[in-house]
Amino acid sequence: MTRSPQAARTRRNLLLAAAEVFDRDGFAGANLRTVCARARVTKGALYCHFRSKEALGVAIIEHQSLLWHELRDELLKRELGAVQTLIDLSFEFARRLESDLMVRVSNRLLREAAFFDLVASAQFVGWISVVSDLLSQARACGELLDEVNLRYAAEQVVAEFLGVQMMSQALTGQHDLTSRLRRHWRTWAPLLVAPETLPGLRFDPE
Structure with missing residues (x-):
């Protein structure tokens, strides 16, 4: 095995080990010694890839930063409409949470570690961009109410989704997240979607 694939494998192992430790101990309670032991590498090997625990956290967040874009592209292939794709x-x-x-830990890091505020800002901007793109497609196809402001609506969709997550996490450890999302969409869709589009929407996971 050449050095580059070996280095890539070590990096992946470190990210996975860090995610497991952060998931179990939280970011504040985690330490690099435990991460190295789980990944079966020395601290020297870790520092070749990540200079600090914070750098590991940022890498985990960035590892799934494109997930919304990937999911959007994958779901659009079904040609069920932009609003259904958003739902x-x-x-x-x-x-995925x-x-x-990796998705679960990334989401947790965005909530609990103040160090990641700047990374969180970039994440939220990316999520808003994905939602805005879908709403633009929905408008072009006549799926939205005429009065919907795309920018404000995109920000509101992301804010509502984050709020639903936080409420579910606080009350049930996110065990009721799907049912909360179902109720959220049934309540919010009529404020967003044209009346002729609404009856064809499904407010349940496939």
């Missing part, structure tokens, strides 16, 4: 995107992301360690 399904939220359910799929909720599923439960099943994908």
Whole structure:
């Protein structure tokens, strides 16, 4: 094995180990010694890739920073319409929060570590961009109410999604996130979607 693939594998192992430790101990409670032990590398090897615990946290966040874009592109291929794609995107992301360690830990880091404020800002801007793109497509296809302001609506969708996550996390450890999203969309869609589009929408995960 050449040095470059070996280095890439070491980096992936460190990210996974850090995610497991952050998930178990929280960012504040985690230490690099534990991360190195789980990844089976020396501290010297860790410092070749990440200079600090904060750098590991940023890398985990950035590892899934393109997830919303990837999910949007994947879901659009089904040609179910932009609004349905937006709804399904939220359910799929909720599923990833439960099943994908890196996504779950990244989301947790954005909430709990003040150091990541700047990274969080970039994440939210990226999410708003994805939602805004879908709403623009929905408007072009006549799926939205005429009075909807795309910029404000995109920001509101992201804010509502984050709020639903936080409420679910606080009250049930996110065990009821899907049902909360279902109620959210049933309440909010009539304020966003044209009346002729509304009956064809599905407010449940596939």
